[in-house]
Amino acid sequence: MNEQNNDTQNEISLVDLYHIIRKNIVLIFAFTTLVAILAGVYAFVIADAKYASNADVMVQVEVDTAVEGSFDYSTAQKLLTTIAEYMSKDIVLDEVILDLDLDRTASNLRSNLTVTSSLTSYFINIKFIDEDPLVARQIVNSVIENAIDIANGNPAFTSLKDKITRTSFAQPGLYESPNKPLYLVIGIILGGIIGVGFVFIKEFLNNSYKTKEQLEAAFDIQVLGVIPTFEVKEDF
């Protein structure tokens, strides 16, 4: 078994790795280019451009009457979270669909709708991503409008009555995705990794003798000579 031990010891060195890469550099470049082109085609041709539009509302938190300028922190926190959740509930979104006569479901709207509340401010941000920048604006505005109307008009939501104030109107959506340069860079990096990986796998699966030293180490028999291949006549 000594033979095999010698083999594995002689198998890999930095120089070998370098030679493997250098020998297969064309293949690696081919992989890199291919994957980069695929990523580029996806980013520039296949993927639809998406636009994001957003607007804010402010939550009115009742000031505690006992201590001036203070409020019940936990109630305020719950109110903020509740309103943020309420914004993307079916009761609001169904109204939006009716209002705008959209051919979509509430869950479809919800998946593109992002409502962000913060624990350090009273503002809630409503963002909608759509392929049409104008539709994105319409939906954001309609969500806020309907949310306020329902909160103020529906007796079931008395705890939210007069708590939501619109602080800004949505503008036509701005370009959101895909991030073309990022896709390209990822494509190039991924292609390079796949290429190098493929080359190494290919090289290590080709587990054959390549040098005089490997032969000598494996068999303990002298190597009488090393004969170069002579497909092409050498110029001397």
Add this chain to the structure above:
Amino acid sequence: MAKKKLKNFSIDRLINGERIEKYDYIITKQDPLSFVTESFQKVIINLDYANVDGDLKVIQFTSTLPSEGKSTFVSNLSYLLGQRGKKVIVIDLDLRKPKMNRVFGSPNKDGLTDYLSGKVSLEKAINHSEDLGIDFMTSGEKTSAIINVLEAKKLQDLIAQLKEEYDYVLLDTPPVIAVSDALYISKLADGVIFVVAQGKAKKSVVREAVSNLKNHGINIIGLVLTQVDLKSGVYGYGQNYAYYSDDDDDDDIK
């Protein structure tokens, strides 16, 4: 490996049903100053060291797989040995896929099997290549009784007789893995030179082939690494090879 050329086309060969493709195997003759020729010269020097007592006269050449460069190696080596004033005969013992006839550009008739079956005389069976200055024997008519041929007493006697007449009797034989021919032939030979082509056969298979030979008590004179790609980087500085020391060669002989 070698470039293919159609040459020596003649009516005679057409009639004999032989399609002769002349291969340019003998690079050492075409290009005596090339690095390849230099590599072959080094093999001969190493062989001389391995053969100080001169008891290695019948040398068998085999490999793990087909087309690892055996025939090319044998023919070039035989030419260079001939150039050094040695009396050399090459015998094509690859009865399944004979190749020497093509190397020497001669029809594969009146060869070894024909002599052994008594169809032709020894004088007729031994050809002389004016081109290369060596003698050779083609495998002859194909036979299905290959093992019988290889075990024949007449073949033993023939080798023994040639051993007296020649400085070197070089035997080109089939690869070890596919068929057992090489093992039978090695009983006739003084030693085996095992040809390994770079990056061709898997290590495990080469190991199996070599240990197969060793298990049969066969004297492996040495290994030869052929078809080495000088541009692959491993031997990127091929010329440096001239400075490799051969000091310990004799110790390695088994």
